[in-house]
Amino acid sequence: MEAPTHHILVCCSFRASGEPQGICHKKGSGNFLAYIENELVDRGMENVQVSSTGCLKVCDRGPALVVYPENIWYGGVESEADIDAILDAIEDGSVAEDYVIS
Numbered sequence: 001m002e003a004p005t006h007h008i009l010v011c012c013s014f015r016a017s018g019e020p021q022g023i024c025h026k027k028g029s030g031n032f033l034a035y036i037e038n039e040l041v042d043r044g045m046e047n048v049q050v051s052s053t054g055c056l057k058v059c060d061r062g063p064a065l066v067v068y069p070e071n072i073w074y075g076g077v078e079s080e081a082d083i084d085a086i087l088d089a090i091e092d093g094s095v096a097e098d099y100v101i102s
């Protein structure tokens, strides 16, 4: 397996018990995973991987995700349009400034 060029970590609010409890899950972040995977295929971004994570500890800014290796933290990601903007930025090598958690 070739290592991915980028890794998108989507907060799905998992706690130590394994139960998803938190703002990101409540706002539908779990639904982002399938959408992102489909978009990555449609866009030919086969070197980008997406994974779910536990709480990223930025709940007040959620739904949240992180893009590595750039280590860009995004928040307020609530729609497919928001995801599209972030994927556009990964493709362009830019940053989706409207969603950056700073």
Ligand code: FES
Pocket: 011, 012, 013, 021, 022, 023, 024, 025, 054, 055, 056, 057, 058, 059, 060, 062, 063, 064
């Ligand atoms: S539940 Fe997503 S950052 Fe805490």
